[in-house]
Amino acid sequence: MSDNIYLRFIKKLFEHDAAVATHLLESLDENEAAGILQSLPPAMAARVMKNFQVAYAAALLALCEDNFLDQVTPMLDPQLLTSILMHLPQASRERFRQHISGAAEHRIRELLVYPEGSVGRIMTSDFLTFGKTTTAKEAIGKIRSLAQKRFPLSYVYVVDEEKRLFGVLNMRDLMIASPQALLDTIVRKDVFTLHSFTDIHEAAGELAKRKYFAAPVVDSENHMLGIIKAERMIKGVQEDATKDMQTMFGAGGDEKVFSSIWFSLKKRLPWLHVNLATAFLAAAVVALFEGIIAKLTILAVFLPVVAGQGGNAGAQSLAVVMRGIVMREIPENKRLSLVVKESKLGAINGLVTGLVTAMVAWAWKGNPYLGIVIGLGMLLNLIFAGLAGSSIPLVMKKLGIDPAQSSSIILTTVTDVMGFLAFLGFAVLFQNRLLQ
Numbered sequence: 001m002s003d004n005i006y007l008r009f010i011k012k013l014f015e016h017d018a019a020v021a022t023h024l025l026e027s028l029d030e031n032e033a034a035g036i037l038q039s040l041p042p043a044m045a046a047r048v049m050k051n052f053q054v055a056y057a058a059a060l061l062a063l064c065e066d067n068f069l070d071q072v073t074p075m076l077d078p079q080l081l082t083s084i085l086m087h088l089p090q091a092s093r094e095r096f097r098q099h100i101s102g103a104a105e106h107r108i109r110e111l112l113v114y115p116e117g118s119v120g121r122i123m124t125s126d127f128l129t130f131g132k133t134t135t136a137k138e139a140i141g142k143i144r145s146l147a148q149k150r151f152p153l154s155y156v157y158v159v160d161e162e163k164r165l166f167g168v169l170n171m172r173d174l175m176i177a178s179p180q181a182l183l184d185t186i187v188r189k190d191v192f193t194l195h196s197f198t199d200i201h202e203a204a205g206e207l208a209k210r211k212y213f214a215a216p217v218v219d220s221e222n223h224m225l226g227i228i229k230a231e232r233m234i235k236g237v238q239e240d241a242t243k244d245m246q247t248m249f250g251a252g253g254d255e256k257v258f259s260s261i262w263f264s265l266k267k268r269l270p271w272l273h274v275n276l277a278t279a280f281l282a283a284a285v286v287a288l289f290e291g292i293i294a295k296l297t298i299l300a301v302f303l304p305v306v307a308g309q310g311g312n313a314g315a316q317s318l319a320v321v322m323r324g325i326v327m328r329e330i331p332e333n334k335r336l337s338l339v340v341k342e343s344k345l346g347a348i349n350g351l352v353t354g355l356v357t358a359m360v361a362w363a364w365k366g367n368p369y370l371g372i373v374i375g376l377g378m379l380l381n382l383i384f385a386g387l388a389g390s391s392i393p394l395v396m397k398k399l400g401i402d403p404a405q406s407s408s409i410i411l412t413t414v415t416d417v418m419g420f421l422a423f424l425g426f427a428v429l430f431q432n433r434l435l436q
Contacts, residue, residue: 014044022051023138027145034063042068046075053146054080054125058087061096069099078104079163079223083125086226106400119203120196123217123226129157130183132166137179139169157216157224158187164222167191193218196225197327203228220329271409278413282307285417289424296434298365299427302374305357306423310381310415313349317342317389318411322404325397339390346386347379354378369433377423381415388414 014021025033025048037045037060049057049072061069061084073081073096081104088096100108114120128146130139143156156169167187177186193216194203207215207230217226286293286303293299321338324330330338358375362368392410393403427434 014040014048022048023142023145026052026056026142030059031063034060038064038068042071043075045072049076050080053128053142054083055087056146058084062088062092066095066099069096073099074102074104076104078108082108083226086125114196117200118197119194119200119217119228120225122200123196123228125226127155127157127216127224127227129159129163129224130169132158132160132182132184132187134158134183135179136174136177136181136183136186139174139183155214155216155227157191158183159224163224165191165193165216165218165224168216191216193222194228195220204230220327221331271406274406275409275412278409278416281413282416282420285420286424289420289428292424292427292431295431296427298370299424302361302423303420306374306377306381306419307416309353309357309378310385310419311412313346313353313382314385314389314411314415315408317346317386318393318407321390321393322407325393325403330394335394339387339394342386342390343383344386346382346384346389349386350379350382353382367434369430373426373430373434374423376426377419380422381419384418385411385415 013024025036028036037048040048045068052060057080081100085093085096085108128143130142139156156171156174158166158169160166166184167189168191169183169186170188173186173188192206192210192212194206196217196219203215207213207228212230214227214229216224217228219225321330321342324338354375357378358371361374362371388411392414393407396403396406396410
């Protein structure tokens with residue numbers, strides 16, 4: 001009976017003030033803390049995990065039972081799961097990995113992909129962060145508690161509600177601040193950061209120039225990913241744990257520069273057949289307008305102009321979005337606004353290019369209606385080019401298909417088909433004027 005009362009008390013404490021309860025839990029022996037964590041409902045345990053320092057969270061989860069991990073890991077943010085994996089010992093990592101699947105597994109695979117020679121490959125996630133609304137008293141208490149457990153401390157960082165880096169704490173500022181002062185009032189906001197894709201040699205030069213022994217590593221949205229230490233770059237030490245996890249999750253593109261011919265053939269040949277099918281689709285669209293082309297053979301001269309401009313405009317959008325995907329500059333909540341922006345840009349480009357093309361066609365053939373037809377066709381094609389060039393790689397990525405291999409093929413189909421439909425469709429509408 002006393003055990004049930006004790007567990008109810010623990011749950012009430014977490015419901016009332018999760019931050020205080022978490023601090024108390026961190027002061028306990030890890031085995032005892034792991035037992036209490038497993039007694040909580042999974043949803044509550046997942047909320048508690050977000051308040052732990054990552055190293056401590058990893059230590060507790062390594063002690064938890066499999067049925068508890070099955071319930072709580074789907075409720076944890078993939079970025080937190082990735083950090084926890086980096087802190088787990090090798091023996092526990094594969095066991096923990098078996099409890100991660102679906103969208104979380106796919107997201108972790110993305111988070112583990114850093115280019116060779118980048119700071120993301122050798123950064124460590126042994127760092128300490130606090131929320132902006134943490135008080136100075138709470139921060140000092142946690143620092144003392146973690147120091148007793150030999151938690152590796154260097155700089156102490158402050159993050160906002162979205163885990164974006166907000167600033168760095170100066171220990172002197174922290175110690176002389178009022179105990180009830182919030183960290184966002186004493187933090188130093190001018191923080192030097194390194195993007196996770198920064199070249200190691202460039203990062204080493206920046207640290208040496210500033211005489212820093214460590215710097216925070218962030219992504220394009222300024223989320224705190226880890227820290228890079230100068231000694232690691234000077235010694236050329238590589239993070240074996242990261243490489244092991246990349247292998248474990250199959251992170252990175254399947255085909256490498258020196259993959260075997262047979263392997264590359266298996267990856268590329270199916271898409272070439274898809275390209276062949278889409279080429280026949282574009283040809284079928286042209287065939288629908290054989291009658292008008294037979295009457296006005298000049299239309300055939302302008303078909304490659306329309307298709308070429310659409311393909312080039314779409315390729316520009318595609319290149320920008322592909323770079324954004326690789327650099328992780330496109331958060332999920334901004335994907336729609338990116339597609340809208342590229343579509344508007346396509347409309348503006350289409351309007352300008354369409355006017356120029358219309359004037360050239362008019363001057364060349366002396367028929368203003370031919371200029372109107374090709375100008376309107378160009379306008380519509382470039383709108384669809386912007387829409388397709390920005391949305392196709394995002395959709396492919398969402399479906400788990402490599403956008404680098406598939407996007408350009410689908411984009412070519414869209415720009416060819418829509419360009420031919422628009423141009424030849426307007427030609428049918430204006431055929432009486434064109435035949436004069």
